[in-house]
Amino acid sequence: MYRYDSFDQNMLADRVEQFRDQTARYLRGELSDAEFRPLRLQNGLYVQRLAPMLRVAIPYGMLESRQLRMLAQIARRYDKGYGHFSTRQNIQFNWPRLEDVPEILADLATVDMHAIQTSGNCIRNVTADQYSGVARDEVEDARPWCELIRQWSTFHPEFSFLPRKFKIAVSGSRSDRAAVKVHDIGLELLKNANGETGFRVLVGGGLGRTPLIGTVVREFLPADELLSYLEAILRVYNRAGRRDNIYKARIKILVKALGEQEFSARVEREWQDIRGRMDPVAPERMARIKACFPSQPYASIDAAASKDILTQQRAADRAFDRWLSRNVLEHRQPGYAIVTVSLKPTGIAPGDATDHQMEVVAELADAYSFGEIRVTHEQNLVLADVREDKLRELWHRLREAGLATPNIGLLTDIICCPGGDFCSLANAKSIPVAEAIQRRFDDLDYLHDLGEIELNISGCMNACGHHHVGHIGILGVDKKGAEFYQVLLGGSQGNQASLATILGPSFAHDAIPDVIAKILGLYVSRREQGETFLEFTRRVGIEPFRESVYAKPAQH
Amino acid sequence: MQNLLSTDGRVADDDWILLEKETPLQDAPAGDLIVPLALWRESRETLLGRDGRIGVLVYSDEQVEELDGQLEGLSIIALDFPVFSDGRSYSNARILRERMHYRGELRAVGDVLRDQIFLMRRCGFDSFALRADRPASLATTALTDFRHAYQQATIDPGTPLLTRSD
Ligand code: SF4
Numbered sequence: 170m171y172r173y174d175s176f177d178q179n180m181l182a183d184r185v186e187q188f189r190d191q192t193a194r195y196l197r198g199e200l201s202d203a204e205f206r207p208l209r210l211q212n213g214l215y216v217q218r219l220a221p222m223l224r225v226a227i228p229y230g231m232l233e234s235r236q237l238r239m240l241a242q243i244a245r246r247y248d249k250g251y252g253h254f255s256t257r258q259n260i261q262f263n264w265p266r267l268e269d270v271p272e273i274l275a276d277l278a279t280v281d282m283h284a285i286q287t288s289g290n291c292i293r294n295v296t297a298d299q300y301s302g303v304a305r306d307e308v309e310d311a312r313p314w315c316e317l318i319r320q321w322s323t324f325h326p327e328f329s330f331l332p333r334k335f336k337i338a339v340s341g342s343r344s345d346r347a348a349v350k351v352h353d354i355g356l357e358l359l360k361n362a363n364g365e366t367g368f369r370v371l372v373g374g375g376l377g378r379t380p381l382i383g384t385v386v387r388e389f390l391p392a393d394e395l396l397s398y399l400e401a402i403l404r405v406y407n408r409a410g411r412r413d414n415i416y417k418a419r420i421k422i423l424v425k426a427l428g429e430q431e432f433s434a435r436v437e438r439e440w441q442d443i444r445g446r447m448d449p450v451a452p453e454r455m456a457r458i459k460a461c462f463p464s465q466p467y468a469s470i471d472a473a474a475s476k477d478i479l480t481q482q483r484a485a486d487r488a489f490d491r492w493l494s495r496n497v498l499e500h501r502q503p504g505y506a507i508v509t510v511s512l513k514p515t516g517i518a519p520g521d522a523t524d525h526q527m528e529v530v531a532e533l534a535d536a537y538s539f540g541e542i543r544v545t546h547e548q549n550l551v552l553a554d555v556r557e558d559k560l561r562e563l564w565h566r567l568r569e570a571g572l573a574t575p576n577i578g579l580l581t582d583i584i585c586c587p588g589g590d591f592c593s594l595a596n597a598k599s600i601p602v603a604e605a606i607q608r609r610f611d612d613l614d615y616l617h618d619l620g621e622i623e624l625n626i627s628g629c630m631n632a633c634g635h636h637h638v639g640h641i642g643i644l645g646v647d648k649k650g651a652e653f654y655q656v657l658l659g660g661s662q663g664n665q666a667s668l669a670t671i672l673g674p675s676f677a678h679d680a681i682p683d684v685i686a687k688i689l690g691l692y693v694s695r696r697e698q699g700e701t702f703l704e705f706t707r708r709v710g711i712e713p714f715r716e717s718v719y720a721k722p723a724q725h
Numbered sequence: 726m727q728n729l730l731s732t733d734g735r736v737a738d739d740d741w742i743l744l745e746k747e748t749p750l751q752d753a754p755a756g757d758l759i760v761p762l763a764l765w766r767e768s769r770e771t772l773l774g775r776d777g778r779i780g781v782l783v784y785s786d787e788q789v790e791e792l793d794g795q796l797e798g799l800s801i802i803a804l805d806f807p808v809f810s811d812g813r814s815y816s817n818a819r820i821l822r823e824r825m826h827y828r829g830e831l832r833a834v835g836d837v838l839r840d841q842i843f844l845m846r847r848c849g850f851d852s853f854a855l856r857a858d859r860p861a862s863l864a865t866t867a868l869t870d871f872r873h874a875y876q877q878a879t880i881d882p883g884t885p886l887l888t889r890s891d
């Protein structure tokens with residue numbers, strides 16, 4: 170876990186003071202709404218449908234228990250007792266008062282947290298694989314590189330007023346869990362033939378109105394040239410990206426307009442110039458960052474014996490067995506496991522956690538996982554370093570707090586944006602749709618039999634709920650003032666990322682569970698042995714689904 | 726009104742006359758003149774021959790590279806912010822300073838507000854013509870909003886963290 174030094178702390182303290190002054194000037198009428206807007210956005214503060222929304226940065230999803238406790242305290246003191254973990258690995262508070270925000274930021278700063286660049290047309294919080302450092306298929310830990318990017322991008326003087334927001338994701342493993350193909354810049358760590366570390370660089374992926382898979386602009390960038398290369402990309406974008414139409418302002422549109430070749434050539438020219446001038450990151454600095462992410466002081470465990478015990482425990486207890494099979498993953502270290510804490514029980518908005526739950530997770534992290542917690546972009550929490558022989562104990566304690574729903578990767582582990590209940594941009598509500606689906610499909614045997622299905626819901630085209638890359642995507646649309654939902658099929662994230670296809674005419678809210686039932690029914694009746702839902706949709710295509718869903722008169 | 730802030734924190738009157746877009750040269754008053762890049766392109770010889778100092782105004786959709794090889798006779802370059810949220814002039818500034826080695830005065834004009842001055846300064850601007858309704862005297866503290874910086878830029882408050890070895 171990266172530890173702030175006095176330099177970081179000074180930066181943060183100066184920022185808190187700066188924003189306190191800006192807020193005071195705004196409240197005194199010395200700053201107009203338009204002038205205050207980007208300032209508050211760069212401090213994570215939105216004005217939403219019902220109240221301001223404050224988005225707090227959780228850099229690449231890593232939290233210490235003391236930080237999670239502070240988030241719990243903020244939820245209790247300044248909000249309605251809960252927070253919402255977002256698909257950007259951040260947390261959002263939906264009910265703070267504007268006047269309280271400087272105080273909240275000051276509280277956050279006491280645990281080295283902030284809301285810097287969680288919004289606005291700047292380089293946003295960098296995201297990473299939630300299993301960095303513990304995954305079995307890891308090439309190199311992505312987190313030190315993410316931290317490097319965090320520092321470099323913080324208050325970057327040239328890139329604070331870009332044409333549009335800018336998102337960077339880093340994957341350090343062979344299987345991509347950071348969605349690098351759908352980010353403005355995606356970075357994949359890899360080794361060349363000489364064993365040196367570098368990055369494959371993708372540019373111009375993204376969801377939203379114009380979903381696109383990113384283009385590889387460089388197959389192998391030596392790792393120590395990362396920052397000069399990022400500066401080159403950002404400069405080309407800052408100068409040439411469109412500023413006349415916010416729907417065409419993302420870098421993906423620029424890459425498309427210029428063509429891959431011309432875009433890459435411009436970046437190359439810029440880079441050759443910049444790299445001659447830019448000092449490399451001091452090796453001591455990078456070494457210090459890397460030293461913050463050591464492997465944990467694991468105990469040496471008789472792994473075979475602890476596996477045996479686990480086997481007996483799961484044989485004796487069906488519920489525990491289910492939880493193990495869905496929420497627990499193999500760890501790189503023998504005798505340890507990776508545990509996902511589900512924030513998707515039925516009836517709670519996906520990704521929401523109460524102050525009490527946050528405190529429980531913080532306590533469990535201290536007791537079982539070296540005091541660290543990770544936030545996933547699927548809106549769950551992870552305890553990454555749990556001894557296998559403690560799993561049963563941990564499971565009991567998670568269950569007491571309602572945090573052990575055994576549904577990770579299943580249909581009810583829904584990714585869902587805040588939607589019309591909170592977001593002023595929404596066409597439709599998304600949380601009640603998630604809930605209706607969870608209620609309809611509450612039979613665990615059925616869910617486990619269905620296996621891996623990613624269902625993603627967005628309340629509008631901005632696609633915060635990543636509906637384009639859901640195996641099943643649901644998108645809120647506006648039909649003459651009424652809330653309707655489009656259904657999409659066949660999207661996926663990861664190495665084989667694909668964008669979903671629209672099924673057909675949209676549906677009213679209450680029709681959605683039936684539509685999902687028909688889709689699943691087709692899959693169950695026609696799947697081949699061991700075929701996942703995604704494989705099935707890829708094999709049969711969209712037509713059979715259309716036939717089955719719209720067989721009766723289509724609903725409008 | 727005194728509305729020009731410089732990097733040493735002084736507030737001064739602006740002696741330069743900024744020629745608006747598309748004003749013909751014959752309408753220009755006598756004195757030190759900043760002219761749009763378009764006019765400079767057309768009438769460079771005439772401009773250099775007239776009495777008084779001369780500078781160029783580059784709009785945010787123009788490229789400073791056009792001035793390559795022409796920096797000699799220029800006493801000032803002004804980069805425009807049509808709205809403060811248009812960030813292109815930050816890149817133009819750094820290119821002028823770092824790639825083209827421009828050493829003269831580099832001024833931010835247009836929608837120039839207190840809260841962007843720290844960033845502008847780091848990209849190499851050294852004077853700031855604040856928007857008329859915002860007294861420059863209230864912006865002097867902006868130059869010291871932050872003690873440090875993480876990344877290298879044209880001007881650094883101290884050695885940036887990432888390149889500092891202690
Ligand atoms: S997808 Fe639309 S409705 Fe949902 S949070 Fe994003 S902007 Fe709001």
